[in-house]
Amino acid sequence: MELTREQGRGLALKMFSDYYAGQDAKYFSPQRISQREFGMGDFERKIKFRHAEFMTSVELKDYLVKKTPAFVSCSTAYYSHPTFRPMENKGWLGSELVFDIDATDMHLKCQTAHGTSWVCENCLAVVRGEAIKLIEEFLIPDFGFSKQEISVNFSGNRGYHIHVNKESILKLDSAARKEISAYITGSGISFEDFFTVEGIGHGKRIKRLAGPKPTEPGWRGRIARSVISDMNKGIEHLISTGIDPAAAKNMFKKRALIEMGINNGNWDMVYVRDKTRFWSDVIKSHAIAQSDRIDENVTNDTGHMIRLANTIHGSTGLLSKKADTGALQSFEPMTECVVLAKDQIKVKANTKNPLDIGGETFGPYSGEEAELPGYAAMYLFLKGFAEIMQE
C-alpha cells in the first residue's frame, strides 16, 4: 500500500522537525532577528502567511520544531515593526542586497533532456559557477565588497542566494537596486559605449578605433580581456564567437600584435562583421543570468522575502545551507545539504535518470519498489518522482 500524499508529507515534516530539534538555535537565526519579517509555507504555497516575527533565535527554533513549516522565508529588510500591516506601517530600516541565481533562468541544454523539475550534476555545476562569477567578477572587483560582507547559501533546490550585508547598501531604494541588476546582467550595454573613432596624425586625418584596455575596471576591462582570451583559443573558437573565417585566421596569425594593440586601447586590427551581434554575445557570455521575472526579482524589491538560510527546502528535503564564500568551488549540495535521517524508507519510484545523493547513486527506476535512505526517498517523493510505501 502506498501512503497518501498527505501522509507522506506528514512524514516529511516529522523528519524536518527531528532535524531542527537537533540543531543549535543560533544556526537558523538571521542577523537582527527581531527586526525581520518571517513567512511560512506549506507544500502548496511557499509563503502561505507572512508578517510573523520572532524576538529570539530560541523562539524561532521552538516554532520550527513544533509547528514545522515546509518552507521558511525571511525578509531581506529590517523593520521597526515586522508584524505591522500594510507594508508602509512596518517602519523600513533598510534591506540587504540579495541576488537569486537559479538554474531555471539559464535555459540549459540538459534541462531540455531531463525536464525542469529534475536537477542534474550539470545544472548544479553551472549554477554554482554563476554564483562564483557574480561574487568574484562583479561584487568584489566592480562593487568593492569584501568576502566578509557577502554570504552565500544554497537555495535548497537548484540555485544560490547571495546576500550582501553592508551598512552603505541597506538604504538603497528600488531604482538603485534595479541599476545594480541591469549592470550585472549586462542589459542596456551596447558596443558603441566602448569604442570611439579617434583622429590621429596628419591633422587627425588618420582614424583609429579606440577601445577598452584589459586593465580597465568593470565591463571595459572584462570585454578587452575576453577578446584576448578568445583570440588565444584558436581560429575555430574565434569563428564560433561570430568573427568571419578570413578575419579569424588573420586575427589568430597576428594575435601577438593585436593583443599589444588592445593592451594600449587600439582596436584597429580587430575586424568583426556584425558588430552589434558580436558584442552583445561577448556581453551575454560574461553577464550574470539573473531572474528577469519581475515579481520574483529579489534584488530590486526591498520588501522581498527569501528562504531563510540553513532551513529545509520543502520540495527536496535538502538544507539551504550557508556555504563558505571563499570556497564555493568545492561546495557539493547533494552531499553537504543532506540532513534528513537516513533510516530506510520503501518507495515506488519513477525516474528517467539516476539520482546522486549523499555520495551514492540510486536508480533509475521505472515504477518498481526500492528501499532508500530516508533523505533519498524524501527527495524523490517531494519532487514527485516517488510514492512512499506503507511499512
Ligand SMILES: [Zn+2]
Ligand atoms: Zn541538468
